[in-house]
Amino acid sequence: MNQTIEKLVSLCKRRGIIFQSSEIYGGFGAVYDYGPLGIELKNNISQLWWKEMTQVHENIVGLDSAILMHPKIWEASGHVNAFHDPLVDCKQCNSRYRADEFGDDYDSIEWDTIKCPKCGTTGKMTEPRQFNLMFKTHVGPVEDSGAVTYLRPETAQGIYVNYQLVQGAMRMKIPFGIAQIGKAFRNEIVARNFIFRTREFEQMEMQYFVKPGTDDEFMKEWKEKRFRFYPNKLGVDESKIRFHEHGKTELAHYAKEAWDIEYEFPFGWSEIEGIHNRTDFDLSQHETFSGKKLQYFDQQENSRFLPYIIETSAGLNRMLLTVLSDAFWEDTENNRIVLKLHPRIAPVKAVICPLIKKEGLPEKARTIVDGLKPHFKVLYDQQGSIGKRYYRQDEAGTPFGITVDHQSMEDDSVTIRDRDTQEQTRISSDQILNFIRDKMD
Numbered sequence: 351m352n353q354t355i356e357k358l359v360s361l362c363k364r365r366g367i368i369f370q371s372s373e374i375y376g377g378f379g380a381v382y383d384y385g386p387l388g389i390e391l392k393n394n395i396s397q398l399w400w401k402e403m404t405q406v407h408e409n410i411v412g413l414d415s416a417i418l419m420h421p422k423i424w425e426a427s428g429h430v431n432a433f434h435d436p437l438v439d440c441k442q443c444n445s446r447y448r449a450d451e452f453g454d455d456y457d458s459i460e461w462d463t464i465k466c467p468k469c470g471t472t473g474k475m476t477e478p479r480q481f482n483l484m485f486k487t488h489v490g491p492v493e494d495s496g497a498v499t500y501l502r503p504e505t506a507q508g509i510y511v512n513y514q515l516v517q518g519a520m521r522m523k524i525p526f527g528i529a530q531i532g533k534a535f536r537n538e539i540v541a542r543n544f545i546f547r548t549r550e551f552e553q554m555e556m557q558y559f560v561k562p563g564t565d566d567e568f569m570k571e572w573k574e575k576r577f578r579f580y581p582n583k584l585g586v587d588e589s590k591i592r593f594h595e596h597g598k599t600e601l602a603h604y605a606k607e608a609w610d611i612e613y614e615f616p617f618g619w620s621e622i623e624g625i626h627n628r629t630d631f632d633l634s635q636h637e638t639f640s641g642k643k644l645q646y647f648d649q650q651e652n653s654r655f656l657p658y659i660i661e662t663s664a665g666l667n668r669m670l671l672t673v674l675s676d677a678f679w680e681d682t683e684n685n686r687i688v689l690k691l692h693p694r695i696a697p698v699k700a701v702i703c704p705l706i707k708k709e710g711l712p713e714k715a716r717t718i719v720d721g722l723k724p725h726f727k728v729l730y731d732q733q734g735s736i737g738k739r740y741y742r743q744d745e746a747g748t749p750f751g752i753t754v755d756h757q758s759m760e761d762d763s764v765t766i767r768d769r770d771t772q773e774q775t776r777i778s779s780d781q782i783l784n785f786i787r788d789k790m791d
């Protein structure tokens with residue numbers, strides 16, 4: 351594992367952000383649990399996305415469809431036949447790889463000349479075999495083929511099969527969007543790089559229904575909007591994000607055009623979000639498989655058509671890894687590790703510390719906590735030296751450290767310490783709320 355990622359993994363464990371799933375049983379491959387600070391951070395990120403979609407855009411509404419769906423949906427979507435990854439094994443050491451790790455043109459590779467990256471043996475690699483990434487499960491008590499279905503590998507299909515119900519109920523007019531956040535599952539062949547590629551993850555997907563012919567224009571609009579989200583809302587360093595356009599061989603079976611937003615992770619540039627022009631592929635497949643007409647009726651033009659769909663599809667966990675990688679800072683000068691998270695997404699906004707545990711300072715600090723906690727998450731800490739208390743919170747990404755000292759008892763002021771610069775300023779305690787709110791905006 352990359353060294354920076356290793357340090358991040360250990361920080362995440364130490365500070366209760368992310369844990370390996372089932373750790374007391376030796377762990378469970380490529381599945382992770384989110385600890386107390388991890389869930390706060392994840393919620394802050396997903397709420398930003400949700401607000402951006404369903405509040406800022408009046409023509410986008412939300413949905414929460416089920417993970418289990420009718421099995422025919424996955425035949426219609428193409429996932430039963432086409433959602434495969436090519437897999438190769440080293441017969442010497444049993445290591446398993448995605449064939450495309452050795453090159454996009456893996457079909458023309460002579461596998462008996464390939465060296466195993468793990469054990470170094472040449473000539474022991476198998477030919478690629480196609481491996482379906484969907485998790486199969488059985489519905490009902492009898493494990494016969496009639497009861498087989500799948501855990502959804504993308505949330506998108508739940509939107510397509512509900513699109514007419516949503517459009518009718520909310521009287522949506524094209525162009526309009528439906529947004530959804532939810533779990534998705536993929537039986538990934540190789541899972542590495544921490545939470546980058548896992549078998550259970552969350553997607554934040556928005557499907558934008560447009561009139562055919564206007565799709566290119568909306569594709570451009572959504573590409574730009576989604577790109578800006580990273581620096582503007584999450585505070586991610588703009589020089590570390592870029593677009594990558596899918597070439598013909600990379601395009602998914604449903605896409606006419608696809609762009610990835612990539613981030614420069616410690617292990618290299620990798621995808622965090624995809625923006626796809628899915629045309630009317632999905633809706634026309636569902637028309638065929640369900641036998642139901644899914645056309646949209648345009649009242650003004652008195653015409654019917656199958657909408658085209660522009661999809662924005664982001665992984666919540668990858669977005670979280672993006673902000674963690676971006677925020678991770680080894681401040682060697684001061685011998686500390688800092689998560690420079692934007693105050694808007696930081697799990698805890700401030701730690702409130704009485705300088706000493708007596709003379710009424712703890713009570714005063716508690717009063718400040720009580721005043722702030724209805725507005726955002728804050729912590730009270732009186733354990734250890736003030737320096738240690740601050741450093742603990744630097745690692746947790748808490749942007750502000752508020753100290754109640756003797757002067758506070760006289761003039762109701764406090765010191766407020768900036769996590770990144772470590773500068774302290776003195777403000778009146780009734781200004782704390784506005785001070786932090788300003789920084790969150």
Ligand code: GAP
Binds near residue numbers: 504551623664
């Ligand atoms: N509905 C389109 C779709 O699912 P995708 O490119 O396969 O497209 C979209 O996935 C996003 O979901 C990716 O950009 C990534 O952020 C996230 N994602 C996909 N597979 C993942 C995995 N195994 N672990 C974590 N995130 C994943």
